[in-house]
Amino acid sequence: MKALLVGECRDGKLLEHSHELFGFASQLGAETAMVLIGSEGALPSYGGTVYLADASKYGEYNPDLHKRLVQAAVEREKPDYVVFMHTSYGWDLAPRVAALLQAPQVSEVVALAEGGFERPCCSQKMRQVVQAVGSPVVLTLQGGAFPAVVPGGTPQQQPLDVDGKGRGEFLGYEAAARKGVDLSRAEIIVSAGRGVGKKENLPVIAELAKVLGGEVGASRPVVDSGWMEAGAQVGVTGQTVSPKLYIACGISGAIQHLAGMKKSGFIVAINKDRDAPIGEVADVLVVADVMQFVPALTAKLAK
Template identity: 35%
Template sequence: MSNVFIVGELKDGELKKISREITSAGRKIADSIGGKVVALLIGNGVEKHAPELAAVGADTILTVNASEYNAETYSNQVAEMIKAQNPAVVLLPHTSQGKDYSPRVAVKVGAGIIADVVGFSVDGGKVVAKKPIYSGKAYANFKVTSPIQIFTVRPNSQEITQKAGAGAVEAASPSAGNAKVKIVSSDLSGGSKVQLTEASIIVSGGRGIKGPENWPILQELADTLGAALGASRAAVDAGWISHSHQVGQTGKTVSPNCYIACGISGAIQHLAGMGSSKYIVAINKDGDAPIFKVATYGIVGDLFEVVPAVTAEFKKVLG
């Protein structure tokens, strides 16, 4: 069949933005190859999220009741549903969870897989996937030659379009199989108060922050704006902040309404992770820093003077 099959993802019982992104991408592909969009949601009470996927293009939403994520059982269920639906294209999230189960699924269904895709086109009925290479310095196009084509899609790389699908909801009960590994406990690392990839505003710091003791300056601005706290690879590699905050080629890809870069020079690897932000505000004492070439607004100055002043003004305006 010429259908597109997508697997949504949830966090703390809420549908993640990437789920709507890949559904929208699936809708465009399905329209090009003459198929429908079938979405799969696995978890507790997932049927309540069906309207969200229907609004962005899902024709059918399959719901599977499950307690907690386990790579073995999850991949078994996803693979069984793919075999039953026999789609031409499968879109999965390129998230920590997606990267965990997607290779297993590809093996189980005997399909080729291309990971970390940022764009799609259709050529002769086959999907052409665009993905970054050479640390984001170039892009290349790839095709999957197997009958079922699987792609993992980078978060924040696809536009969400409001093109509704039929939205039929069907309960399914694929076999989870027996898991050889059991999750005994989980310890979540400290991250942003606001989830980085879901944030509409991000305040990010780089080498110019000079040390871990100065991050509260950025945290105060982030808290004032209800923003997430991000960082460049240089700041993370220096041990000033955890990797969960890293934005860039080897970190998270973000696309907020506003990205405030403080003390970040603008290496190409960092720009690859935030270049699609709607507005970019750069604060750097080096007026020749590459970040100013992509910035919507730029402030040449010492961030230790500029950021507190900006924070104070926002507090006045926002009360």
């Protein structure tokens, strides 16, 4: 079984999450090759074949050209799977590649399942197992669902080229303006999740952060509800943090949240559900009502 992994470059560098493709392939038990539209400076530490197309010629992104470059690598490698990360690059390019190859596609894979791939559905409330029929199968992987693996070694480079021009021109990426504190530098973060209940309860979380000399973070529903500003969001679509201490208050531990905080030094989770998935990464799980436990803890620490 063989998987062609589609790496992703930005500003001439391989993006860190491309290593999760190797973690996925290893769980799948597949041999690998990689395709990369980048430069020699972006090559991963990996002893396999890398089909390398020059980003200065094809652009860091250009859907028409990139899909044909991936197709050219597929024709040479004949993989069973073509695997992207579920990023803005992957979710735009993967369906184009699948259409070009007339191949089945499964998006946002979070786990391998008996005979298929597990993916979220119904606004993350449920999981479905999808079995793809045909070959190759095009997949996108949700960030944080598979471990990042650096295989090590020196790649065997294979130049990759296609003729012609794309119908669009890539103008560049624009970084979103970052508002508020830079949580990536914080040593202590106390984060509020939906379990906090309502916006009016947030000062309880902020008080604990203040007593500890830390910053306040949030899960996505807290931001989406307008209780806190977007800059406070921790997770795959928020900030990636690695404080010495992370206190998750009323946060269930969805993979997208864990992806942004699981490298924290010490994790304390306060949750009234003893089976909440956050318990799998927490060093300490306090099974309690956040609105009872947190004020009591703050009062103790303030003494």
